[in-house]
Amino acid sequence: MIYFFENYDGFFCEKFLDFLPENRREKFERLKKKRDKENCVISYLLLKKALADFGINNFEIEVGENGKPFLKNNENIFFNISHTDGGVAVVADESPVGIDIQDILPVRAGVIERCFSENEREIISKSNSPEREFTRLWTLKESAVKFSGETVAELKIYCFENSGKAFKKYGKKFTTFERKNLFISICGEREFSEIKEIKSLEEIL
Numbered sequence: 001m002i003y004f005f006e007n008y009d010g011f012f013c014e015k016f017l018d019f020l021p022e023n024r025r026e027k028f029e030r031l032k033k034k035r036d037k038e039n040c041v042i043s044y045l046l047l048k049k050a051l052a053d054f055g056i057n058n059f060e061i062e063v064g065e066n067g068k069p070f071l072k073n074n075e076n077i078f079f080n081i082s083h084t085d086g087g088v089a090v091v092a093d094e095s096p097v098g099i100d101i102q103d104i105l106p107v108r109a110g111v112i113e114r115c116f117s118e119n120e121r122e123i124i125s126k127s128n129s130p131e132r133e134f135t136r137l138w139t140l141k142e143s144a145v146k147f148s149g150e151t152v153a154e155l156k157i158y159c160f161e162n163s164g165k166a167f168k169k170y171g172k173k174f175t176t177f178e179r180k181n182l183f184i185s186i187c188g189e190r191e192f193s194e195i196k197e198i199k200s201l202e203e204i205l
Contacts (some may be wrong), residue, residue, distance in 0.1 A: 001053055002099070002186065002195045003046040003204075006087035006179075013041040016201060020044055039083040042201065043090060047079060049204040050092035068149035080146055086182045089195075097188040098147030100139040104181055107134045115141065119161035132183075137163075139185035140174055147172060147187040166191050 017025055024044050031037045051059055051071075060072040071077060079092040082101040089101040107130050112121050120137055127133040137160055144158045145151070158170065166175045173191045177184040186192045198204060 001050060002089060002091045002184075002192055003050055003198055004087060004089050004101075004184065004195045005042050005046060005198045005201070006182075007199050008035075008038060011038060011201075013038045016041050016045060016205075019048075019205060035085050039088050042088045043081045043083055045201050045204065046088060046090040046198065047081060047092070049198075050079060050090050051077065054092065054094075064149060066149050066151050068146065082142075082146075082184075084182065087179075089184050091186055091188075091192070093188055093190070095189040096147055097186065098143040098145065099184065099186045100142035100146060101184045102135050102139050102142075102182060104131050104183075105135045105138065107131055111138075115155040117156070117159040117161065120159060123161055132178075136176060136178070136183050136185070139183045140176065140187075143174065143185040143187035144170065144172065166193075 017028065020028065020041065024040070028037055028040045031040055054077050056074070056077060059074070061069050062072045063069050077092060077094060078096045079090065080097050080099045081090050082099050084101050084103045086103045087101055089099055091097050091099045107124060112124065116137065124130050124133045140160045140163065141155045141158045145154055163174065172187050173189065175186045175192045177195055184195070
């Protein structure tokens with residue numbers, strides 16, 4: 001299941017600190033930006049809910065090579081987290097999974113040159129909304145890299161010039177959800193057909 005939160009209006013992250021483990025509260029205190037602090041709280045609580053769907057109520061997170069997180073002492077459930085200024089998305093599944101969420105990004109020539117194929121660059125340049133197309137393709141690439149635990153240096157090996165909202169490529173299944181101001185893409189061994197939007201964190205505690 002994918003959980004998604006974007007309702008920051010009236011959200012007070014300090015209200016939920018007691019629901020966080022000590023190491024997460026320490027991370028919260030180290031962060032400087034308000035939105036980063038909010039996303040630190042939100043992402044943990046969404047993950048807590050996602051794992052509870054699998055009957056996991058107590059868990060520890062460890063970080064593997066290239067920064068991919070995983071559950072300590074649990075090889076059967078996989079998860080991934082992504083956040084941006086416009087929202088937080090968390091996915092958990094019984095097989096490896098990667099997720100990326102991005103606010104609509106400006107088209108950056110240097111990034112296109114380094115990370116996009118010639119066909120992808122042409123698609124972006126011919127699009128009626130180059131920024132949206134650039135962001136959509138970027139989230140697909142990021143979701144693939146996060147699935148495999150690779151580094152951003154591998155973004156260019158994934159090309160999505162002929163892709164829709166749900167498709168199969170590279171032996172994986174990709175799904176993209178489009179919102180007004182952002183995109184969410186998921187890479188996994190199955191298709192994810194829906195997102196559970198959380199309006200208030202109280203509803204999942």
